[in-house]
Amino acid sequence: MKKITIIGSGYVGLVTGACLAEMGNLVTCLDVDREKIEALNTGKIPFFEPGLEELVKRGIEAKRLKFTTSYENALNGTEICFLALPTPSRSDGSCDDSYVLEAAKELAKYLHDYLIVVNKSTIPVGTTDRVRNVIQKELEDRKIEAPFDVVSNPEFLQEGTAIYNCMHPDRIILGIESVRAQKVLEELYSPFREVIQVMDIPSAELSKYxxxxxxxxxxxxxxxxxxxxxxxxxxxxxxxxxxxxxxxxxxxxxxxxxxxxxxxxxxxxxxxxxxxxxxxxxxxxxxxxxxxxxxxxxxxxxxxxxxxxxxxxxxxxxxxxxxxxxxxxxxxxxxxxxxxxxxxxxxxxxxxxxxxxxxxxxxxxxxxxxxxxxxxxxxxxxxxxxxxxxxxxxxxxxxxxxxxxxxxxxxxxxxxxxxxxxxxxxxxxxxxxxxxxxxxxxxxxx
Ligand SMILES: NC(=O)c1ccc[n+]([C@@H]2O[C@H](COP(=O)([O-])OP(=O)(O)OC[C@H]3O[C@@H](n4cnc5c(N)ncnc54)[C@H](O)[C@@H]3O)[C@@H](O)[C@H]2O)c1
Structure with a gap:
């Protein structure tokens, strides 16, 4: 059982959070959208995804799934923090990774103990490194040292069958450079150990594209x-x-x-x-x-x-x-x-x-x-x-x-x-x- 935070509770974040809670983990899903979080706290799903409402309700009842708008509450005592944030197109077609970087900056404000920051958003090659730099800079500004690792773990679920995809993944891609983070994530994903593929970070980032x-x-x-x-x-x-x-x-x-x-x-x-x-x-x-x-x-x-x-x-x-x-x-x-x-x-x-x-x-x-x-x-x-x-x-x-x-x-x-x-x-x-x-x-x- 791991304590997990998911930042961004949209199609990817909410499905991932609900599935990880179903697997026995303690999950807090965070979003900046207050209305969305209020609805989720009463078991209401802000979009249509077959089977998700039942899964979320089950997670809430079992006290394994919580929702919040507070980074501080969400990150308290957590070991793994997933980023499931929007990465829309800019007007020139390139990917806007600002949501991911803003969330990284925000989470770094509450970082004390070892944290693995795992990116599930689809992000251009180099963004995982940028996430690391943003967190490091925030820690330096706070004048503290806190251990953390960054990982690229692109998401392949498909809307409409998202829960099945999450519970029966055909591959779990881990772009990872730290032995410590690899060990923790291999434990988390142990039910799917046969489909885990560990690789360098740029290859993982490119795999999704x-x-x-x-x-x-x-x-x-x-x-x-x-x-x-x-x-x-x-x-x-x-x-x-x-x-x-x-x-x-x-x-x-x-x-x-x-x-x-x-x-x-x-x-x-x-x-x-x-x-x-x-x-x-x-x-x-x-x-x-x-x-x-x-x-x-x-x-x-x-x-x-x-x-x-x-x-x-x-x-x-x-x-x-x-x-x-x-x-x-x-x-x-x-x-x-x-x-x-x-x-x-x-x-x-x-x-x-x-x-x-x-x-x-x-x-x-x-x-x-x-x-x-x-x-x-x-x-x-x-x-x-x-x-x-x-x-x-x-x-x-x-x-x-x-x-x-x-x-x-x-x-x-x-x-x-x-x-x-x-x-x-x-x-x-x-x-x-x-x-x-x-x-x-x-x-x-x-
Ligand atoms: N939707 C899919 O089928 C799918 C599948 C695989 C990968 N992806 C990728 O996953 C990522 C997320 O996609 P999605 O469809 O879940 O997006 P989404 O728009 O449904 O969800 C993103 C959530 O992040 C929240 N958010 C924005 N800024 C935030 C912040 N600073 N802190 C906390 N929350 C914040 C938004 O309010 C929203 O609820 C994208 O990179 C997308 O390309 C999506």
């Missing part, structure tokens, strides 16, 4: 290939299955779509470009991943415009707003770009998402062309087209006879290739998806 850039590469590769399929009369699903059967390639992360979003892939690939440029290393390969992603969203929008000629006065139903299913996270959601482009072109939009409506309302509050609807059928009422943006499982089993009756014009733009083109056309819909020409899709073996 490499993982996200690789995933983004696969998606941009498939989206780029899907465009070629449309031009040659091919079917991206057939090509995907053909290449996915090769064990050297594998099936995952090969689904084409309207472009990736979320709080990680876009910003991390952008930051990787900046890291490469800073070190005088060509960034054009990484940059092309982002360029293809941006053009993918635009090409999908153009499909809708081409169908109607003009979007002026059209009503479009948007199904799915969050950046992916099973989360309410709207950060960098492709729906936001699409909604903005459609709205600026004169369309009225009827929006529905099973979970992300509240967060979407906050992001889209300024746009008067938008109507938030009760469910997917409500959104389809009077619509000239349905646009599927996020492949929530409930959208898989939509009754299109019912939806078609409610619509003004029967057209579906499927941004996730969720539906079968032949079935949709049989039901009388004009159906458009990604990487399939109509003839090929009918012959498809999907």
């Amino acid at each position: 490499a993982a996200n850039a690789m995933l983004a590469t696969r998606l941009s590769f498939m989206n780029h290939l899907a465009g070629l399929c449309e031009k040659i009369g091919g079917n991206i699903d057939c090509v995907r299955k053909a290449i996915g059967a090769d064990p050297r390639i594998g099936e995952r992360y090969l689904l084409p779509g309207i472009g990736f979003g979320g709080s990680c892939l876009p910003k991390d690939v952008d930051a990787l470009c900046a890291i490469a440029e800073e070190h005088d290393h060509p960034s054009d390969f990484f940059r092309s991943i982002l360029d293809i992603n941006a053009s993918q969203k635009h090409k999908f929008f153009q499909k809708i415009v081409s169908y109607f000629g003009s979007l002026e006065g059209k009503t479009l139903a948007i199904w799915g707003l969050s950046f992916k299913p099973n989360t309410d996270d709207m950060r960098e959601a492709p729906s936001l770009d699409l909604i903005r482009m459609c709205s600026e072109s004169g369309a009225s939009l009827r929006l529905f998402d099973p979970i992300a409506m509240q967060k979407a309302k906050i992001q889209l509050a300024d746009d008067c062309n938008l109507q938030f609807c009760h469910d997917e059928y409500d959104a389809a009422k009077g619509a000239d087209a349905v646009i599927l943006v996020t492949e929530w499982p409930e959208f898989q089993s939509v009754d299109f006879n019912k939806a078609g009756i409610l619509m003004h014009n029967k057209a579906v733009f499927d941004g996730r290739n969720l539906y079968d083109m032949h079935e949709m056309e049989t039901l009388g819909f004009d159906y458009f998806c990604i990487g399939k020409s109509a003839t090929q899709a009918r012959e498809s073996i999907v």
Whole structure:
């Protein structure tokens, strides 16, 4: 059992804290957001993550999980302090590590006994060293000596399956230079000892960017290939299955779509470009991943415009707003770009998402062309087209006879290739998806 502090109680910090408490540790989660901490103290979770509310409640009841806004209280007697702070993009695309460095400075004010500062945020190469320097400087200003170590321990959880990922990690990366810190962290992570990888700090820091850039590469590769399929009369699903059967390639992360979003892939690939440029290393390969992603969203929008000629006065139903299913996270959601482009072109939009409506309302509050609807059928009422943006499982089993009756014009733009083109056309819909020409899709073996 370890005494642990988590600084930053968002998606990563809260899930990590709740899971470490579940594993028997004493965990205090800290955040500067007072409202968030007040809510957490009553067991309320500020975002949607399957299973998290139960886990947090269990931790509170067992008195293994606490929440505070006070650095002093949070750090009292703690041995390991995780940093799970935002690392957003700056306007030039590089990573803003100021939240991490500010938190390091703040925690150093209360440092007395040995502390291991473990960074879980996704941070550019060199930030772990900067954290060490900030803490050392604060200690010098306080004119005290206190032993501490810094460790890079990038987080790989995925929203929607975050608890499973935390409790069944496929790897635990420890960028570490201290034998003492390594021993403590190997004890903490002993249930997962088989997947611990110890390495130097820069390699650990780069590993997270490499993982996200690789995933983004696969998606941009498939989206780029899907465009070629449309031009040659091919079917991206057939090509995907053909290449996915090769064990050297594998099936995952090969689904084409309207472009990736979320709080990680876009910003991390952008930051990787900046890291490469800073070190005088060509960034054009990484940059092309982002360029293809941006053009993918635009090409999908153009499909809708081409169908109607003009979007002026059209009503479009948007199904799915969050950046992916099973989360309410709207950060960098492709729906936001699409909604903005459609709205600026004169369309009225009827929006529905099973979970992300509240967060979407906050992001889209300024746009008067938008109507938030009760469910997917409500959104389809009077619509000239349905646009599927996020492949929530409930959208898989939509009754299109019912939806078609409610619509003004029967057209579906499927941004996730969720539906079968032949079935949709049989039901009388004009159906458009990604990487399939109509003839090929009918012959498809999907
Ligand atoms: N969300 C994911 O799926 C995911 C997965 C892996 C890694 N990451 C990385 O983990 C980091 C955190 O991401 P997140 O999604 O949890 O962010 P988040 O925005 O959900 O949470 C960050 C929290 O830190 C708090 N905070 C800000 N400044 C603070 C300070 N000085 N002291 C204490 N708290 C402070 C914020 O109020 C917020 O609650 C990022 O670097 C991200 O790239 C995220």
